[in-house]
Amino acid sequence: MEQQKPFTMGNLHWAHWLIVALSLLMTIAVWQYSKIQIQEKNENRFHREAEQVITLIIERLQKYEDALWSGVATIKSHEDTINFSQWQSFSSALHLPEKYKGINGIGVIFNVPDTALPDYLRRQQQDRPDYRIHPAHQNVYRFPITYIEPMADNLNAVGLDVAHESNRLKAALKARDSGQAQITAPIYLVQSEERTPGFLFYVPFYNSTNDSDSELIYEDGDLAIKKRQRQFAGMVYAPFIVYKLMQGTLEKARRHVGITISDDGFLLYDENHKNDKRYEKGPQFQQAFPLEVYGRNWLITIRSSSAFRNETSNNQPTFILVCGIIIDAMLFFLFIILSNANRRATKLANYMTEGYQAKSLELERNIERLKESNTELEQFAFAASHDLQEPLRTLTSFTELLKDELGSNPDKPHVIASIKYISEAAERMQCLVLGLMSYSRIGREPELMSVDCNDLLDDVLSDLSVVIKENNVKIVRATLPVILAFPTELRMLFLNLISNAIKFKNRETTPCITISSKEEDDHWLFSITDNGIGIDPKQFEHVFLIFKRLHSQDDYPGSGIGLSKCKKVVALHGGKIWVSSKINEGSTFFFTLAKSPKK
Numbered sequence: 001m002e003q004q005k006p007f008t009m010g011n012l013h014w015a016h017w018l019i020v021a022l023s024l025l026m027t028i029a030v031w032q033y034s035k036i037q038i039q040e041k042n043e044n045r046f047h048r049e050a051e052q053v054i055t056l057i058i059e060r061l062q063k064y065e066d067a068l069w070s071g072v073a074t075i076k077s078h079e080d081t082i083n084f085s086q087w088q089s090f091s092s093a094l095h096l097p098e099k100y101k102g103i104n105g106i107g108v109i110f111n112v113p114d115t116a117l118p119d120y121l122r123r124q125q126q127d128r129p130d131y132r133i134h135p136a137h138q139n140v141y142r143f144p145i146t147y148i149e150p151m152a153d154n155l156n157a158v159g160l161d162v163a164h165e166s167n168r169l170k171a172a173l174k175a176r177d178s179g180q181a182q183i184t185a186p187i188y189l190v191q192s193e194e195r196t197p198g199f200l201f202y203v204p205f206y207n208s209t210n211d212s213d214s215e216l217i218y219e220d221g222d223l224a225i226k227k228r229q230r231q232f233a234g235m236v237y238a239p240f241i242v243y244k245l246m247q248g249t250l251e252k253a254r255r256h257v258g259i260t261i262s263d264d265g266f267l268l269y270d271e272n273h274k275n276d277k278r279y280e281k282g283p284q285f286q287q288a289f290p291l292e293v294y295g296r297n298w299l300i301t302i303r304s305s306s307a308f309r310n311e312t313s314n315n316q317p318t319f320i321l322v323c324g325i326i327i328d329a330m331l332f333f334l335f336i337i338l339s340n341a342n343r344r345a346t347k348l349a350n351y352m353t354e355g356y357q358a359k360s361l362e363l364e365r366n367i368e369r370l371k372e373s374n375t376e377l378e379q380f381a382f383a384a385s386h387d388l389q390e391p392l393r394t395l396t397s398f399t400e401l402l403k404d405e406l407g408s409n410p411d412k413p414h415v416i417a418s419i420k421y422i423s424e425a426a427e428r429m430q431c432l433v434l435g436l437m438s439y440s441r442i443g444r445e446p447e448l449m450s451v452d453c454n455d456l457l458d459d460v461l462s463d464l465s466v467v468i469k470e471n472n473v474k475i476v477r478a479t480l481p482v483i484l485a486f487p488t489e490l491r492m493l494f495l496n497l498i499s500n501a502i503k504f505k506n507r508e509t510t511p512c513i514t515i516s517s518k519e520e521d522d523h524w525l526f527s528i529t530d531n532g533i534g535i536d537p538k539q540f541e542h543v544f545l546i547f548k549r550l551h552s553q554d555d556y557p558g559s560g561i562g563l564s565k566c567k568k569v570v571a572l573h574g575g576k577i578w579v580s581s582k583i584n585e586g587s588t589f590f591f592t593l594a595k596s597p598k599k
Contacts, residue, residue: 015545016335020328027324034317042312046285049257050302054289057300060102060245061201061293064238065181067100068203071236075108080208080233082108084127084147091149102245103238104191107148109162109172109202110234117142128158137164143172143234156190157239168200174295175202176232177225183294186266189239197268198241201294206231242269256308258283260301268298278305284312448597451487453480457515460494464502471502471511478516481524483593489569490593494528496562497589501530506584523575523592531586540579566591573597 074090075082082090091106112120112133124131124146133144141163148154162168171184181203189198206228242261246269258271258278274281283303291298457480461468468475498513505511514529535543546564566589570577574594581587 012335012339016339020332020335023328023331024325027321027328030324031317031321034320038312038314038317043285045312046257046304046308047287049255049308050287050289053255053257053259053302054291054300058291064100064103064201064240065203065294067094067103067106068181068201068236068238070094071106071108072203072205075205075236076208080205082147084124087147088149096150102240102247104189104198104240104244105148105150105154105157106236106238107154107157108146108234109143109237110146111176111232112142112144114142131159133159133161135161135164137161139163139169141169141173143169145237146234148239154191154239160190162200171200171295172202172235175204175235177228178295179204179206179224179228181294183296185296186263186268189241191239192241194241196241196243197266198239199263199268199296201238201240202235203237204228204235205233207233256305256311258303258305260303262299262301263296272301272303278307280304280306280309284309448484449487450482451485451490452482453490453517456487456491457494460491460498463495464499467499467502471505473502473505473511473513476512476514480515480517480526481519483524484595484597485573485593486569489572493566493569493591496566497528500562501528501532501587504532504587505530506532506586520592522596523594525590525592527588527590529586529588534583534585535579535581535587536583537581540581543579544577 071090074086078086087108094100094106096103096106110120121131121133133142142161143163145157145160145162148157151158162172165187167185167187171182175182181201183202184200186197187199188195192198246259246261258276258280259269260267260272261269271278280303283305285304285308287302289300289302291300457477461475467473498515501513502511509531512531514527516527516529518525518527544563544567546561567577570591570593574597575592577589577591579587579589
């Protein structure tokens with residue numbers, strides 16, 4: 001059992017596994033956070049595009065409505081009568097193909113009672129001998145399309161009585177009774193050979209009477225409806241084929257979403273099908289918008305397309321995950337290197353002590369060899385840490401080159417952010433490696449020397465003068481003794497404790513650090529007191545552990561090795577170190593140094 005202890009001790013410590021596990025968990029957490037952020041950003045972009053689509057549809061229909069009302073105004077300006085040539089002039093002035101893309105035309109429908117039918121036909125056939133009303137029907141209403149421009153594209157609609165079909169008639173009567181613009185339920189236009197869904201857009205006009213037009217349009221109640229029915233003269237209308245309307249309103253090339261429009265369950269328009277080249281079977285996002293449109297209930301469903309996925313694709317989370325795993329692997333291999341070195345050292349020590357009782361003289365030589373081996377081990381740990389800096393410097397250099405290359409390209413912010421994550425991780429890794437190098441060199445001074453602690457403290461405060469001045473730190477010092485010590489290590493001890501007292505200052509008070517000493521039986525007792533943020537008493541045993549950090553890297557950057565080095569320096573001088581503290585009330589670090597330390 002005893003024989004196997006050195007090998008067990010040489011295995012990775014639980015703290016090493018904990019560090020690697022926590023680092024991996026942090027990598028996964030950052031990866032997940034990055035994914036969530038990108039998902040939220042893409043979702044917000046989809047909602048913006050969807051709302052823009054709805055806004056454009058509403059604005060375009062309002063623009064068409066304004067054109068129809070301008071037709072009503074033109075008829076009113078001609079004293080409620082307008083002939084074929086006058087309507088042609090009005091239509092030509094609108095520049096329909098350029099300003100009203102998606103509209104099939106604009107026309108006039110008159111209300112023709114039976115008593116007025118002969119006179120109506122006579123007037124229309126003066127300019128157009130072939131004009132006739134069609135088809136025949138049994139309804140009491142007669143609403144023939146009198147004019148429609150452009151004539152060439154709408155020839156089949158001229159003379160069509162919209163009262164012959166229920167959807168056309170229902171919307172016409174609703175426009176008459178309400179005085180407001182209305183659209184029909186889905187229909188197939190007679191001028192459309194493709195038999196694709198469309199609708200008619202009506203605005204009514206009335207015969208001039210003592211009542212103003214605004215009274216006829218905006219009055220409420222049964223009396224107002226009866227007035228409108230008596231004075232109803234006709235409608236200005238526009239026919240629409242829905243897919244042409246959508247092409248004129250929302251060009252696909254400028255969108256990253258697909259649109260489906262239905263009217264009370266009837267499919268008017270659909271881009272979300274497999275024959276559309278931008279269709280995506282499982283869209284990232286989808287949203288339905290119920291919309292009341294001029295007396296009809298439309299449901300507009302908007303889905304993200306393959307173009308949206310391509311436009312918003314982002315490899316930043318994967319990049320973060322891969323780089324984080326690489327850094328974790330480097331840290332893990334560093335621990336393995338140190339563990340294997342320790343295992344080799346303990347195996348060598350076990351081998352060298354096997355012949356102690358039989359060969360005492362040989363034991364002395366073996367002890368000497370062991371000392372040399374330990375020296376080599378320290379050199380090996382130092383060299384291992386030193387050699388790890390080279391790949392870190394290479395990684396830092398290449399990330400700086402990438403940053404310079406991408407600095408003038410604002411189109412890839414996610415790549416620049418990823419490079420920043422790598423640079424920061426490399427800097428933290430380099431800080432850890434430098435800390436390990438410094439830790440491994442403690443105790444390598446050849447001889448103890450007489451050290452005046454007052455002069456040593458002067459040097460330390462001189463080195464920290466800039467940060468002391470920047471933080472307005474007050475230093476209170478007592479006279480310190482002259483002791484036998486290792487100068488470099490002792491200087492490191494004072495430097496770490498004083499710089500920590502400055503770093504962990506309380507931002508609400510002026511920093512004050514008190515340095516004193518006391519002679520006791522066989523040692524000197526030193527104390528360094530501050531009025532900083534303090535330490536939780538539960539953490540007193542943990543603060544001296546290597547790599548142990550009580551605060552986040554963002555709040556208080558560092559390697560987590562400083563107090564471990566202090567503990568090692570104090571032990572080198574045959575002493576002990578401990579801390580007394582309360583949260584937000586400051587800390588006092590005590591340490592003892594033997595009067596006669598042994599090398």
